[in-house]
Amino acid sequence: MPLMLSGAKMLDRHCPKCGSPLFEKDGRVFCPVCEYRAKKQKEKIDDVKGILMKKLVEVTNSLPSDPEEMEKYLRVMEKIIDVLKKYKELEG
Template identity: 30%
Template structure:
C-alpha cells in the first residue's frame, strides 16, 4: 500500500466491493491493492446515467418538436386574432422548452 502511495497513487474514500480495502487511483485506473486488480464501479454508473438522461432528453425534444409543428399548423390556418395570440403564446412556451432541452443536451 505504501509503495502505491510512493508511486503517486491516491487513496480514495471508496472501498473494494470484494474485500473492503480502500481503493487507489493510479492515473485513470482505480485499483485494489489487496486483490491486486482494477476496479471499475464509479465510471460505469456515471456513463449509464448519462446515456439514460440523453435518451430522455432526445425523446422530449422530439415531443416538443411535434407540438411546435402542430401549433405552426394551427397558426397557419387560423384567422381569428384572439386565437392567433393564444397560439403564439403556446408556441413561445414550446420554443422556450426546446431551448432549455438543447442547452441541457449540450452539457
C-alpha cells in the first residue's frame, strides 16, 4: 500500500464517515478514502467553475448593442454569476 510505504501508519480506528481505516503521518490523522473523494469533488467543481468563467467572458465579449438583445445576455450573465456564487458558498 503506497501510504504505508510513504511512512504512514494505519491506526486501529476507523473513519466515522466511510468506515475506512484511519492513517497517521507526520502527526496528522486522516482518512485516505474521504480525502481522495473530497479532492476529486473539488477538481470537478473547479472544472465546472472554469467552464462557467469562460462562458461569462464569452458572453461579456459578445454583448450586442441592441438594448433588448443586451437584456437577454445580461440575464444569462446573472444566472452564471449566481451559480458561481453558490459554488463559492459550498466551498465555505
